[in-house]
Amino acid sequence: MMRWDCKDIDRDAIIRELMLEAGLTDAPALADSLKALESFASMPAPVPGPALAAMLAGTAAAAGPVAEVGTAPGIGIATGDLTDERPVDELGKRRQLRKHRPAVIGAAVLTAMGLGIGGVAASSSGFSKGTPDFMQSLISGWAPGWTTAPPSLVPPAPAGDSPKVTTHPAPVDLPAPAAEQEPVIAAAPEAAVPPAVEPSPDAVAPSAVEPIEAKDSPSQGAGRPEVPKTVHTEPKADSPGVFKQTADTLPKWGSKDFRDGLPQVLQDGKADLAGKSQGASLRWLFGLAR
Amino acid sequence: MTDALTDAALRALRGREAELFSAVYQAFAGQVLGYLTGKGVSDPEAVTQEVFLAVLPRVESITGGVSGLRTFVFSVAHARMVDDHRRQSRAPEHHEFEPDRDTRQSSSAEAEAMERVAPGEVMALLDVLREDQREVLTLRIVAGLTVDQAAEIMGKSQGAVKQLQRRALNALREHSVVKEYVAP
Numbered sequence: 126m127m128r129w130d131c132k133d134i135d136r137d138a139i140i141r142e143l144m145l146e147a148g149l150t151d152a153p154a155l156a157d158s159l160k161a162l163e164s165f166a167s168m169p170a171p172v173p174g175p176a177l178a179a180m181l182a183g184t185a186a187a188a189g190p191v192a193e194v195g196t197a198p199g200i201g202i203a204t205g206d207l208t209d210e211r212p213v214d215e216l217g218k219r220r221q222l223r224k225h226r227p228a229v230i231g232a233a234v235l236t237a238m239g240l241g242i243g244g245v246a247a248s249s250s251g252f253s254k255g256t257p258d259f260m261q262s263l264i265s266g267w268a269p270g271w272t273t274a275p276p277s278l279v280p281p282a283p284a285g286d287s288p289k290v291t292t293h294p295a296p297v298d299l300p301a302p303a304a305e306q307e308p309v310i311a312a313a314p315e316a317a318v319p320p321a322v323e324p325s326p327d328a329v330a331p332s333a334v335e336p337i338e339a340k341d342s343p344s345q346g347a348g349r350p351e352v353p354k355t356v357h358t359e360p361k362a363d364s365p366g367v368f369k370q371t372a373d374t375l376p377k378w379g380s381k382d383f384r385d386g387l388p389q390v391l392q393d394g395k396a397d398l399a400g401k402s403q404g405a406s407l408r409w410l411f412g413l414a415r
Numbered sequence: 416m417t418d419a420l421t422d423a424a425l426r427a428l429r430g431r432e433a434e435l436f437s438a439v440y441q442a443f444a445g446q447v448l449g450y451l452t453g454k455g456v457s458d459p460e461a462v463t464q465e466v467f468l469a470v471l472p473r474v475e476s477i478t479g480g481v482s483g484l485r486t487f488v489f490s491v492a493h494a495r496m497v498d499d500h501r502r503q504s505r506a507p508e509h510h511e512f513e514p515d516r517d518t519r520q521s522s523s524a525e526a527e528a529m530e531r532v533a534p535g536e537v538m539a540l541l542d543v544l545r546e547d548q549r550e551v552l553t554l555r556i557v558a559g560l561t562v563d564q565a566a567e568i569m570g571k572s573q574g575a576v577k578q579l580q581r582r583a584l585n586a587l588r589e590h591s592v593v594k595e596y597v598a599p
Binding site for chain 1: 433436437440441444445446448449450452453459460461463464465467468471472510513516518536537540541552553555556557558559577580581584585587588591
């Protein structure tokens with residue numbers, strides 16, 4: 126076994142030199158103190174740690190850590206594992222951890238945020254699967270208030286072409302339905318009763334009317350045609366009243382009723398398209414809209 | 416059997432890495448441990464290992480023989496000591512005891528050395544000194560450096576080092592005189 130020591134210096138000489146420089150040659154107590162300090166230099170070499178032992182001798186650890194210091198030079202075999210950079214002490218480990226702490230925390234925060242957002246998005250289905258049924262049923266009967274004017278919502282009928290063709294009959298047809306409907310309901314009793322009663326008591330009245338009628342229609346008979354004529358003219362005389370009634374009925378339709386009824390009217394209009402001209406229904410609709 | 420680590424021995428060991436490392440470690444580890452202990456490092460053995468982990472890979476490139484190697488070893492030890500003192504000044508570090516990491520199987524050698532050195536007494540002696548005075552004395556007596564080498568490591572001029580060691584000796588002498596006067 127060979128132990129290496131460093132005997133190139135004489136510490137006693139150093140102590141003497143020190144005391145000589147300080148001018149303290151006759152101070153035995155000081156010399157003892159310095160020699161006690163000198164004994165620090167003869168402390169045994171500490172047992173090498175794992176990394177240092179590997180650097181020193183490689184596989185010499187078989188003899189145990191204490192013996193390794195002495196036997197290392199003789200039986201040591203270099204393994205080439207000298208570049209082991211593992212942190213040997215606790216401080217090194219902590220430093221390494223501290224070095225990567227911001228990155229680790231950042232990654233953890235980002236992962237947590239991603240998981241949270243993903244969980245919320247996954248749990249709330251929203252309308253991703255389509256509008257729910259209750260919403261469809263709510264929307265179905267609703268039409269926005271501003272749809273009164275826009276012609277784009279008026280049925281996709283060939284509205285662009287139809288006005289050219291059917292503008293003329295419209296004013297004629299407008300009172301007609303009202304005139305036709307009204308006599309049936311309200312004026313029918315009046316028309317039914319007077320023809321039976323009027324001709325007998327009021328002989329003058331027909332005669333007063335007759336010349337005009339005779340002028341207009343000389344070919345027609347006097348008795349029979351009069352009744353239909355009067356029946357036919359009474360609505361004309363009452364037509365202002367009829368218009369009033371229709372005019373009265375219009376305001377009764379509040380905007381709300383109108384909105385509610387608009388789809389119905391549109392549907393009716395669609396249904397009547399076969400019988401009536403499109404222009405008539407459209408004009409009527411626009412009239413209502415205004 | 417011991418052999419002195421001389422310049423010739425260093426040259427002979429050049430190229431045989433494992434033997435060179437072991438020789439350098441045996442020659443200087445005890446002194447480095449003594450220097451670090453005298454300087455009050457919290458864990459002298461661990462710091463000693465760090466010092467040699469840094470020193471040994473560069474041993475081959477050191478010039479100046481044993482003297483140059485000694486200067487290099489203690490300059491590294493001095494730097495590690497300063498680091499440790501800064502660490503202590505910031506926050507005293509308390510390590511919890513981990514049995515798995517405690518590789519000491521027998522404390523008999525240390526106990527013998529401590530009994531022989533009587534470190535408590537010497538540490539009390541060193542406590543009399545200021546920090547730089549203590550540094551000069553440990554570098555010169557424990558590390559065995561010359562005034563030039565100590566001045567280089569401490570970053571001071573030779574005159575400043577001589578002045579420091581003179582004042583250190585005077586402080587020690589006054590202390591020992593007071594102790595002798597009080598003790599009997």
